[in-house]
Amino acid sequence: MLSVSTTTTLAILAASAVGQATAHADPSKALTAMATLVVLVGVMLAMASAFRLGFLANFISEPVLIGFKAGIAVVIVVDQIPKLLGIHFTKGSFFHNLAAIAEGIPHASIPTVAVSALTAGTLIAFRRFMPRAPAPLIALAGAVAVVSLLGLVAHGVATVGYVPTGLPSLTMPDISLVRELWSIALGTALMSFTETVAAGRAFAVDGEPTPRANRELFATGLANLGGAFFGAMPAGGGTTQTAVNRQAGACTQAAELVTAAIALGSMLLLAPLIGLIPHAALGAVVVVYSAGLFKPAEFRAILRVRQTELVWACVALVGVVVLGTLHGIIVAIVVSLVALAHQVSNPPVYALRRKPGTNVFRPVSAEHPDDESVSGMLVLRPEGRIFFANAEHVAIKIRALIVESRPRVVTIDLGGVFDIEYTALKMLTQAEQHLRQRGVALWLADLNPGVLEMVHRSPLGDTLGRERMFFNVEQAIERYRNAIAEGGV
Numbered sequence: 001m002l003s004v005s006t007t008t009t010l011a012i013l014a015a016s017a018v019g020q021a022t023a024h025a026d027p028s029k030a031l032t033a034m035a036t037l038v039v040l041v042g043v044m045l046a047m048a049s050a051f052r053l054g055f056l057a058n059f060i061s062e063p064v065l066i067g068f069k070a071g072i073a074v075v076i077v078v079d080q081i082p083k084l085l086g087i088h089f090t091k092g093s094f095f096h097n098l099a100a101i102a103e104g105i106p107h108a109s110i111p112t113v114a115v116s117a118l119t120a121g122t123l124i125a126f127r128r129f130m131p132r133a134p135a136p137l138i139a140l141a142g143a144v145a146v147v148s149l150l151g152l153v154a155h156g157v158a159t160v161g162y163v164p165t166g167l168p169s170l171t172m173p174d175i176s177l178v179r180e181l182w183s184i185a186l187g188t189a190l191m192s193f194t195e196t197v198a199a200g201r202a203f204a205v206d207g208e209p210t211p212r213a214n215r216e217l218f219a220t221g222l223a224n225l226g227g228a229f230f231g232a233m234p235a236g237g238g239t240t241q242t243a244v245n246r247q248a249g250a251c252t253q254a255a256e257l258v259t260a261a262i263a264l265g266s267m268l269l270l271a272p273l274i275g276l277i278p279h280a281a282l283g284a285v286v287v288v289y290s291a292g293l294f295k296p297a298e299f300r301a302i303l304r305v306r307q308t309e310l311v312w313a314c315v316a317l318v319g320v321v322v323l324g325t326l327h328g329i330i331v332a333i334v335v336s337l338v339a340l341a342h343q344v345s346n347p348p349v350y351a352l353r354r355k356p357g358t359n360v361f362r363p364v365s366a367e368h369p370d371d372e373s374v375s376g377m378l379v380l381r382p383e384g385r386i387f388f389a390n391a392e393h394v395a396i397k398i399r400a401l402i403v404e405s406r407p408r409v410v411t412i413d414l415g416g417v418f419d420i421e422y423t424a425l426k427m428l429t430q431a432e433q434h435l436r437q438r439g440v441a442l443w444l445a446d447l448n449p450g451v452l453e454m455v456h457r458s459p460l461g462d463t464l465g466r467e468r469m470f471f472n473v474e475q476a477i478e479r480y481r482n483a484i485a486e487g488g489v
Helices: 008-021 029-050 054-059 062-085 094-107 110-129 135-150 175-202 213-228 239-247 254-269 279-293 296-305 307-323 325-344 391-405 422-437 449-457 459-464 473-485
Strands: 349-354 361-363 377-382 409-413 441-445
Touching: 008 029, 008 062, 008 175, 008 279, 029 054, 029 175, 029 213, 054 175, 054 213, 054 325, 062 094, 062 110, 062 279, 062 296, 062 307, 062 325, 110 135, 110 279, 135 279, 175 213, 175 325, 296 307, 307 325, 349 391, 361 377, 377 391, 377 473, 391 409, 391 422, 409 473, 422 441, 422 459, 441 459, 441 473, 449 459
Parallel strands: 377 409, 409 441
Antiparallel strands: 349 361, 349 377
16 A cells, blocks of 8 residues: 655655756756666665665664654755745855845745745645645646736746656666765665655554565665656655555555556646746645654654653754755764664663562662562662673662662562673673672572573573572572571571
C-alpha cells in the first residue's frame, strides 16, 4: 500500500544538490545532474539491500528526524516567501535571505500577495472542511482563473510560462558528476530509505505483511533507477501520499497505476494550462504543505518524555537551517549517534529494596518508604549492556552507593544486564578485590545464560565460584541470613 514518490524532504535535497552541481554551468545540465543523482541514489539503495544494511534505517532517532523535518520546513517556507510577495533578490544563506525578505516587504506586489493569500486560504479551508477533496488542484485552478479573468499578469503576477507538451525525453547520467554528487546522494539515499521504512511502519494494518527493511531498500532502489532516465527526482515512501491513498480507499498498488495514468494525461493534455499557474499559487501550495513538517506538538511530546531528546531535535533543526539541508543530514546522523552514545554511556544503577509481603525488589524511592532492606546487605541493579564505554560510569555509581550504605555484602542483581564484555568484567574483578580488602563481600545474582558464561570465562568467575553467584536476589538474601545466623560473613 506504500506510495513511492518524491517527498517534500527529498525534493528539497535534490534541488539543493542539483543547484550546487550546476551553479556555474549551463542550466540545461540540471536534468543531467538530476539523472546522475537519482542513479546514484538507486545504486546505493540496491547495494545496501544486497549487503543487508536495512538496520541502518534505525540510526536516525525519531526526535532527530522530527527536528530535521522541522528544519526542512523552515528552509522551504523562507525559500518560498519571495514568490508569495512577488519580490526578487539574489539568494544566499538562510539569514541573508531573511534580511533580504525584510528589506523587500515594502516593495511587495499587492496582486501577488492577494493570489498567495487566496490560494493558501483555499487550501486551508479544504483541509479543514473537505479533507478528501483534491485541494491543490482546486486551489491552483482557482488561481489560474482569477489571474486570467482579472488580467493580473499585467499587474506583476508572474506565471510558470511555457511548458512543453509530451513525454519527457531520455536523459543519460554524466559519470563526470559522480565524484561531486556521491556524498549528497548517500545522504539522500539514507533519507529516502528512512522515510520509506517510517511510512511503511506507520500505515501497516492488521492482515498486511510487516515491512521488511532490506526488501524495501531493493524496491526503492529499483524505483529510482527506473525513473532516473526520464527526469524523475529521488523517490521514497511518502507519508502524505500514502495517507491520501488510504483516505481515498486504495487497497493495492493499483492506486499507483491510476496516479501514473493521471500524470501521463496531464503531460500530454494539460501542459498549456500548467503554464498559466501563478508562481505565487505554487509557492502557497508548497508553504501550506511544507509547514506540516513542523509540528510543535511533537516537540512538546518529546519534552514530556525526556528533555535531552528535545535538545537533539533542536540541534538537528538548527543544523538544517544554519548549515543547509545537505549538511543538515550529516548533522542529523551525527546527533543521532551522539545521542545513542550518551544514552549507552551512562546506564542507571539502582539500589533495591523489597516490596513488603512480596519477592518483588524495586528501586529505592520516596514513593515507597515502607520497602524493606536487609541489614548489612546492599542490593544493586545496573541496567543495559555494560561495556567499555560505560563500565567506568557504572563503577563510579556503585562505589558511591557502597560508601553511602557501608554494607557487609554487596549483591549485584544482573537481571537487567543483557550483555557484558571484557572491560566491564575487569571492572567487576577490580571492584571485588577492592571490596575484599575492606572486608566487604561481592555477590552476583540473576545472571542470564550469556552473562553467566562470560563471567565463568573470566578471572571473576574463578574468584567468586558458585558460592557467590545466585539464581536470584531472594536466594542471595536467604544465603546471607543463614550465614549471619551461623556467625559468618
